[in-house]
Amino acid sequence: MAIHNKSHSNSALMSINKMNSNNIKRKTSIDYKxxxxxxxxxxxxxxxxxxxxxxxxxxxxxxxxxxxxxxxxxxxxxxxxxxxxxxxxxxxxxxxxxxxxxxxxxxxxxxxxxxxxxxxxxxxxxxxxxxxxxxxxxxxxxxxxxxxxxxxxxxxxxxxxxxxxxxxFDLDSVRVKYSEKDLELALRDKRLNPDNVRKGKNPTxxxxxxxxxxxxxxxxxxxxxxxxxxxxxxxxxxxxxxxxxxxxxxxxxxxxxxxxxxxxxxxxxxxxxxxxxxxxxxxxxxxxxxxxxxxxxxxxxxxxxxxxxxxxx
Ligand SMILES: C[S@@+](CC[C@H](N)C(=O)[O-])C[C@H]1O[C@@H](n2cnc3c(N)ncnc32)[C@H](O)[C@@H]1O
Incomplete structure (x- = not known):
């Protein structure tokens, strides 16, 4: 039986998930001085x-x-x-x-x-x-x-x-650094993008x-x-x-x-x-x-x- 995850009923999250799955990039960055x-x-x-x-x-x-x-x-x-x-x-x-x-x-x-x-x-x-x-x-x-x-x-x-x-939204500016040990483990995890892992964790x-x-x-x-x-x-x-x-x-x-x-x-x-x-x-x-x-x-x-x-x- 499928279990419905209620966090997916959030309209903002739903549209982000849809865009991610369609490979559409949201324009979230800005050129600033x-x-x-x-x-x-x-x-x-x-x-x-x-x-x-x-x-x-x-x-x-x-x-x-x-x-x-x-x-x-x-x-x-x-x-x-x-x-x-x-x-x-x-x-x-x-x-x-x-x-x-x-x-x-x-x-x-x-x-x-x-x-x-x-x-x-x-x-x-x-x-x-x-x-x-x-x-x-x-x-x-x-x-x-x-x-x-x-x-x-x-x-x-x-x-x-x-x-x-x-x-x-600038997630990179607030990522939380992994400890040396956790970084090593995370870099071995095939589900994670190594570039993002090096930048640090999403603070959740x-x-x-x-x-x-x-x-x-x-x-x-x-x-x-x-x-x-x-x-x-x-x-x-x-x-x-x-x-x-x-x-x-x-x-x-x-x-x-x-x-x-x-x-x-x-x-x-x-x-x-x-x-x-x-x-x-x-x-x-x-x-x-x-x-x-x-x-x-x-x-x-x-x-x-x-x-x-x-x-x-
Ligand atoms: C919860 S405190 C904010 C504290 C702030 N975040 C800080 O770090 O110092 C709420 C403030 O709203 C102000 N305030 C309350 N009613 C207001 C109104 N109608 N217009 C402007 N300021 C108001 C109060 O004087 C109070 O300083």
Missing amino acids: IPEKTNCILINKDCLDLLQTLPDESVQLILIDPPYNLDLEVWDTYDNYIEWAAKWLDESYRVLSKNGNMVIFGGTQFLDARSGDLVEIIYHCRHNTMFRLVNTIIWYYKNGMSAHRYFANRHEEIIWLTKTDKYY NVWEIGRLNGNSLERVGHPTQKPLEIIRRLVKSLSYPDSIVLDFFAGSGTTGRVCIEEKRNCILCDNDKKSQDYFKKHISNMKETDLNKPFIMNDSLEDFFTEVNLRKN
Whole structure:
């Protein structure tokens, strides 16, 4: 009896499998130049006010870690969560380039009808938008709170959405190197392509990356700051040098820091003015770790787009 593998019902995966079997190559690579300097802007306003001012199809990657109405912080409260989220999802679809990617952090931990979670966002995208779901990434960590009335939580999810099946994806930039012993074994495995084996393994959609604990050197003071390593993997694989990355729930600006280090342009937005101080701390940490790359901090979106577009022409 044939056993139906449900992962094959994912429409994005089905079309990839079909193209692979027909030997059709997806156009996922882009000719880009590595710029000497990139541009960055941090805007303090409501995300919807910012989104409405951005041109259509102007952004390569939208990377967000939204609030979910969990009453953890003052910014975490909305009366009708999905009605509100639908507004920024629709705007995100409009500003995303045709080969662009959107990633959304979240969990499945709804409290009541007012609260939101990633399941609600996925349901909304599936039934009310043209977004395609490419992957659900499980971010697995070993450090976390203990629990007595349920199994202690050790993962969060990240969904990866695209507008079309011609999305940009640079797997090689995030492959994980084999150990010497495993490389030898993998090179003997006739099912594997030796060129890819030498480049490293696909990191799969389960990522083990520690959460930031209280005394982590990366910490800049934001209560829900994400680790650089996880943001870096997303930025490197889903955007390319000198493209535009948007994070409209920027928090401390972790995405901005990674974009500067990886030579991407970045638009950050947060409605809390404290994000300016957090971001300054990120920049000074960058200097200390000698990762600082030349970048221009813009004051207006007009200057940002003018300077970025000038380099394209
Ligand atoms: C989960 S945190 C993001 C943390 C970030 N990923 C980091 O690494 O620092 C969500 C952020 O969204 C911001 N926020 C909440 N509602 C917002 C809104 N309507 N517009 C813009 N920012 C908002 C909050 O101030 C908070 O800093």
